[in-house]
Amino acid sequence: MRVLLVKPSPELRVAQRLQAGFLNLEPLELEIVAGGVAPEDDVRILDLGLEKKPQTAFEQTLREYRPDLIGFTGYSTNCRAINRMAECARHQRPGACIVVGGIHATLRPGDYRQDGIDAIVRGDGGTVIGEIIRCRKAGLALDSHPAVLAPANPDFERKSSEPIPTYPPLKDLPRPRRDLADRTRYFCVWTSPGERRPRTVFPRVASVRTSAGCPFRCSFCAIHHLMGGLYAQRTPEDVVAELAALDEDHIYFVDDEMFINARRALEIAELIAAHGIRKRYVSWARSDTIIAHPEVFRAWKAVGLDVVYVGIESMDATRLQEYEKRTTAAKNRQAAAILRETGIVLHAAFIVHPDFTVDEFRALEKTLKEFAPAEFTFTVLSPSPGTEFWESYRPRFICNPFLYNDCMHTILPTRLPLKRFYQHFGRVSALGLRMNPLRLNRVRIPLRELARAIVGGTRYVSALYTIYKDYPPETWRFSGGDWDEYIGKRKDGGDDEYC
Secondary structure, eight states: OOOEEEOOOOOSSSHHHHHHHHHEOOOOOOOHHHHHHHTTSSSEEGGGOOOSSHHHHHHHHHHHHSSSSSEOOGGGGGHHHHHHHHHHHHHHTTTSSSEESSSSHOGGGGGOOOOTEEEEOOSSTTTTHHHHOOOOOOOOOOSSSEEEEEETOOHHHHHHTTTOOOOOGGGGGGGOOGGGSGGGGGOOOOOOTOOOOOSSSSSSEEEOOOOOOOOOOOOOOOOOHHHTOOEOOOOHHHHHHHHOOOOSSSEEOOOOOOTHHHHHHHHHHHHHHHOOOOOOOEEEEEEHHHOOOOHHHHHHHHEEEEEEEEEEEOOOOHHHHTTOOOOHHHHHHHHHHHHHHOOEEEEEEEEEEETHHHHHHHHHOOOOOOOOOOEEEEEOOOOTSSSSSHHHHHHOOOSSSTTTTTTSSSSSSSSOHHHHHHOOOOHHHHHHTTTTTTHHTTOOOOOOHHHHHHHHHHHHHHHHHTGGGSSSSSHHTTOSSSSHHHHHHHOOOOOGOOO
């Protein structure tokens, strides 16, 4: 059987420019799914984010490869595109089996209930794909597995409302088929602390997941709902074996938070040192984890940890309480100080609330100066499908809450006029780029890469300033504060119409 696994390209301009200029990670989720395909079957991965003309590349692949099974994965922002590609695939390959998985399919499988789709996977696909292929070959019902739903099943509504299947043990997940991706195309802008003449700031990067889930319940995050509160962890030995086998020297840990189990994190660092593995790392961590276990980060610094992403979110106590971060501004400052003393670059991630006033944007700008030099990123508060936040804010959506749910576009009313809101958002983002350690520490970047960084940063910030133009004109031209009147005039009937 020929199996084609497809990752959609981002539709919105900001995501495209972010991916082109700063961060483009391999499709690890599809590599893991591909690892679950039996050796006797042929499998390919099509990452449409790498294509200049995604739809053309997709249709050409269907014609030339003639897959028997086509699998899609995607976030909520990809829902509409996946449904359209499924229709296209059904037209070109009417006898093929079409399967959809990913976060949105797990949380809201009903959004993929259409004639062009044969099966919807909720949860991990790597341990399920083999069973789907077996059932397809044998002519059996695809939804015999508890993690698989069949849109044609009359009992679909009831089955889709059942709890998300329990995530399988991480030891049961197949090894990712990294050989199916073009390893030269995936990178991350890399800040090497203390290095004044780096060979490159755009290194090739491999993605590694050492754990899945998170024991915390931030109000804006769907991870707890996806995993049912489970925090699953791979053994240190298993993680280090994978690291040793990778060709890339730069590793991006895609865990939601890999340091929560401090003993395990320390064991991984010790094994890396014992095996003489010389690589560079970037990962996520919480402020309170850093404060509670500074020795872990000192150990990781010794084996190559360069950058730690920290969800600072806000320095305002009321905002932090709303986000249910279970941390404080003082802890954020303390964590930043520990990383600085340890020699690790802080990547501070902030949430901009749609309710921000001009004074709050100004306060955020002052906060950046307090944390600099550091890497900074900014997202707009966006409720995730499946969370309580989503349900509480649902009547207030001003646009398609799936297509625009990329954490850059607001799906909620802004206190400022939309255009003005994004002028301030662009300004604070530009200020954050100017406070990057590469710039403030006068790091000597190779000339070609310096030009690439300047062009990429300029294009990205320009897209942020003009995000409002991505919305329908009747949205961004709305300049008053009476969003209730605007929302009341919207013609969208319900969530089922957005995909």
